[in-house]
Amino acid sequence: MSxxxxxxxxxxxxxxxxxxxxxxxSxxxSxxxPTEQFPRPRRALAxxxxxxxxxxxxxxxxxxxxxxxxxxxxxxxAGFLLIGAxxxxxxxxxxxxxxxxxxxxxxxGQDVEITIRVSTPLKVTPIxxxxxxxxxxxxxxxxxxxxxxxxxxxxxxxxxxSSAAPFGLIWWHKLVALPLATTMFVAPRLQEPxxxxxxxxxxxxxxxxxxxxxxGEPRGIREYRPGDKRSWVHWPxxxxxxxxxxxxxxxxxxxxxxxxxxxxxxxxxxEQAAGRALGTVAALINQGRQVILVTRESxxxxxxxxxxVTDAGRRLARAIPEHVALDPRLLSADRSPVAGQSPLAGQSPLADRSPVVGRPR
Numbered sequence: 001m002s003x004x005x006x007x008x009x010x011x012x013x014x015x016x017x018x019x020x021x022x023x024x025x026s027x028x029x030s031x032x033x034p035t036e037q038f039p040r041p042r043r044a045l046a047x048x049x050x051x052x053x054x055x056x057x058x059x060x061x062x063x064x065x066x067x068x069x070x071x072x073x074x075x076x077x078a079g080f081l082l083i084g085a086x087x088x089x090x091x092x093x094x095x096x097x098x099x100x101x102x103x104x105x106x107x108x109g110q111d112v113e114i115t116i117r118v119s120t121p122l123k124v125t126p127i128x129x130x131x132x133x134x135x136x137x138x139x140x141x142x143x144x145x146x147x148x149x150x151x152x153x154x155x156x157x158x159x160x161x162s163s164a165a166p167f168g169l170i171w172w173h174k175l176v177a178l179p180l181a182t183t184m185f186v187a188p189r190l191q192e193p194x195x196x197x198x199x200x201x202x203x204x205x206x207x208x209x210x211x212x213x214x215x216g217e218p219r220g221i222r223e224y225r226p227g228d229k230r231s232w233v234h235w236p237x238x239x240x241x242x243x244x245x246x247x248x249x250x251x252x253x254x255x256x257x258x259x260x261x262x263x264x265x266x267x268x269x270x271e272q273a274a275g276r277a278l279g280t281v282a283a284l285i286n287q288g289r290q291v292i293l294v295t296r297e298s299x300x301x302x303x304x305x306x307x308x309v310t311d312a313g314r315r316l317a318r319a320i321p322e323h324v325a326l327d328p329r330l331l332s333a334d335r336s337p338v339a340g341q342s343p344l345a346g347q348s349p350l351a352d353r354s355p356v357v358g359r360p361r
Contacts, residue, residue, distance in 0.1 A: 187313025
């Protein structure tokens with residue numbers, strides 16, 4: 001609490017207002033982000049030349065007339081122009097921004113809306129990823145639109161923040177790198193499947209796994225669940241356990257399909273290759289196949305099963321070209337391949353298969 005005295009009276013002003021707490025959080029977040037660019041005027045030559053020309057003409061009139069009120073108005077006009085030229089730089093310099101929310105999974109080429117909170121009304125232009133201008137009104141909360149052109153893992157956004165307050169004479173702007181609320185994975189555009197990405201599986205064609213199903217071969221017995229058919233009831237097991245038991249079914253499924261993604265150095269070609277790989281994964285998942293995606297990331301080769309298209313999009317967003325040097329500090333023993341050994345060596349899609357016991361007659 002801070003006290004302020006006016007004459008003999010003292011008033012207590014609260015020091016925990018909403019704006020102060022917002023500024024404190026923004027300053028704490030600013031320690032982890034790049035240094036902001038010092039504000040600079042934008043296209044200030046024409047307004048400055050016009051102001052100087054107007055002041056010069058007014059000074060000539062005041063000097064020739066000799067009237068005091070003309071000189072007073074000239075001084076007032078000079079002060080107005082000075083405030084209009086300098087105040088936007090101060091406002092822009094003191095302006096604080098914070099990303100409140102953003103989506104996690106997006107697609108390249110599509111518009112993405114993020115919520116930004118600012119300390120004062122501003123105009124914000126996304127630079128990287130790019131996007132259209134947005135303006136924050138009196139509520140100090142705005143929706144900015146980002147338009148990422150290519151895939152990637154985005155954790156910060158570069159914004160051009162500008163203001164012309166209070167008179168709108170000259171715009172001052174600065175570049176600000178803001179951390180996103182959550183890391184944003186930009187997946188490549190979905191393209192036609194490419195069969196060349198599919199690696200022939202080492203398992204024989206009949207080495208499939210089994211999954212639970214409503215119909216198929218008997219697998220075992222289990223307790224009755226709502227929705228089970230009467231024909232599934234296994235009466236000997238029901239008499240033995242004293243509760244209603246039904247047959248559990250299973251059907252064989254094909255072994256996982258391995259997709260190895262090799263990205264070229266050229267960004268455009270890499271974007272197209274990633275899009276074809278995503279299309280291949282989507283086609284296989286829609287067929288009910290299990291997919292092992294092999295990609296090269298900054299911390300080594302990642303070979304693991306993708307659960308859906310969104311998971312594959314995240315993997316392809318993090319993928320890097322084959323000829324990019326890896327950082328040895330990021331390599332981990334469980335994801336980096338052993339010299340002379342395939343990334344899939346030692347992995348078997350049947351390793352976690354539980355044995356089938358208690359088959360009903």
